[in-house]
Amino acid sequence: MTSSRPYLIRALYEWISDNDCTPYLLVNSEFDEVVVPTEYIEDGKIVLNISMGAVSGLELGDEVISFSARFSGKSNDIFVPIGSVLALYARENGQGMMFAEEEDGTEPPDDDSPTDTPPTRPSLRVVK
Numbered sequence: 001m002t003s004s005r006p007y008l009i010r011a012l013y014e015w016i017s018d019n020d021c022t023p024y025l026l027v028n029s030e031f032d033e034v035v036v037p038t039e040y041i042e043d044g045k046i047v048l049n050i051s052m053g054a055v056s057g058l059e060l061g062d063e064v065i066s067f068s069a070r071f072s073g074k075s076n077d078i079f080v081p082i083g084s085v086l087a088l089y090a091r092e093n094g095q096g097m098m099f100a101e102e103e104d105g106t107e108p109p110d111d112d113s114p115t116d117t118p119p120t121r122p123s124l125r126v127v128k
Helices: 007-017
Strands: 023-028 043-050 055-060 064-071 074-081 083-090 096-098
Touching: 007 023, 007 055, 007 083, 023 096, 043 096
Parallel strands: none
Antiparallel strands: 023 043, 023 083, 055 064, 064 074, 083 096
16 A cells, blocks of 8 residues: 555644644655755754644645745745654644654565464463
8 A cells, every 4th residue: 555644744734724723844854855944953853833724735635745946035846755743733722643754665564464474362271
């Protein structure tokens, strides 16, 4: 199946906006192909305000989030691969969701994912 991350990001963005809150995006700026203003990066991460009033041309795609925003009065084109998104939350109350970090652009495996060895099943034994 495809990654659920872009679907969750779009749903959270809509939910946060519908509740008159400001959606903030926490991004791993060290992820490949991230384009953000480097002077605002702290500890390899950047927080971006992606509210409709703060950005223009916002696209929440399946592979990338892109938009234009002003930083200190200067317009910047922002490019954020979906795998670099660490969280989407409301500025006002912190409600939202954190995401696991990705290394190679793929979703981390679930703990319940099948393995190569079949699970052991309980069995009964005759006791004398």
